[in-house]
Amino acid sequence: MNYYLGIDAGGSKTYAMVTDESGRIVGKGSAGSGNHQTGKEAAETNLSLAAETALRQAGIGKRQLAYSFFGLAGADRKPDFDILHPIIRKLGFDRYTIVCDTLISLRAGTSRPYGVSVICGTGTNSAGISPSGEMYQCGGFDYMYGDFGGGGSLCIEVFRSVIRAWDGREKQTELTPLLLQLLDYESVEHMYHDYLDHQHTVPLQAAQLLFTAAAKGDPVSLDILNRQGKSWANR
Numbered sequence: 153m154n155y156y157l158g159i160d161a162g163g164s165k166t167y168a169m170v171t172d173e174s175g176r177i178v179g180k181g182s183a184g185s186g187n188h189q190t191g192k193e194a195a196e197t198n199l200s201l202a203a204e205t206a207l208r209q210a211g212i213g214k215r216q217l218a219y220s221f222f223g224l225a226g227a228d229r230k231p232d233f234d235i236l237h238p239i240i241r242k243l244g245f246d247r248y249t250i251v252c253d254t255l256i257s258l259r260a261g262t263s264r265p266y267g268v269s270v271i272c273g274t275g276t277n278s279a280g281i282s283p284s285g286e287m288y289q290c291g292g293f294d295y296m297y298g299d300f301g302g303g304g305s306l307c308i309e310v311f312r313s314v315i316r317a318w319d320g321r322e323k324q325t326e327l328t329p330l331l332l333q334l335l336d337y338e339s340v341e342h343m344y345h346d347y348l349d350h351q352h353t354v355p356l357q358a359a360q361l362l363f364t365a366a367a368k369g370d371p372v373s374l375d376i377l378n379r380q381g382k383s384w385a386n387r
Contacts, residue, residue: 161186
């Protein structure tokens, strides 16, 4: 019996799955971020944890795998692959392929060998393959390099919109009470100073508040989501 391992690793979580040769799922595993661009050691640890959990559940070892396929956020350029191949080999895999996670989503979304894939997770990325087999990737880095709209940037948009509404630079927003409740602060002023004093990071869950506020007709949230949609359409 042949077994196959597939891993989908993003900026906040990693999923692993083992199937037999008929496609039947026999093992699953999960862990945190598998993107080396946001932490090489953490990515290596989480890739190993997700894979080992799936293999253990399947009741097999790495040597019993016929092949492994890694769809990794951060697998964008040659310097990335120069980092990733040693990581995967160090983990004990010798028959494998590494691609950007945009390509595994494309494969999951269509049975055709061509198309366009757009990723909107912690970060953003997109790629397309033409009918002639030519591939082009657009994005995959951060705001400074043209990206916008992933959870990592939307949560900051929520935070700064609440701050700007508090200090008078922007209109009032439904995001304010939602964010204060999420972060457990009594006032924006308290939140503002605590974040400055302790250099806290806005949690990704704050991005979800945009949809709650937008459903109430909040103009600030609707504007952010509208900008996000236009950014994706322009890719």
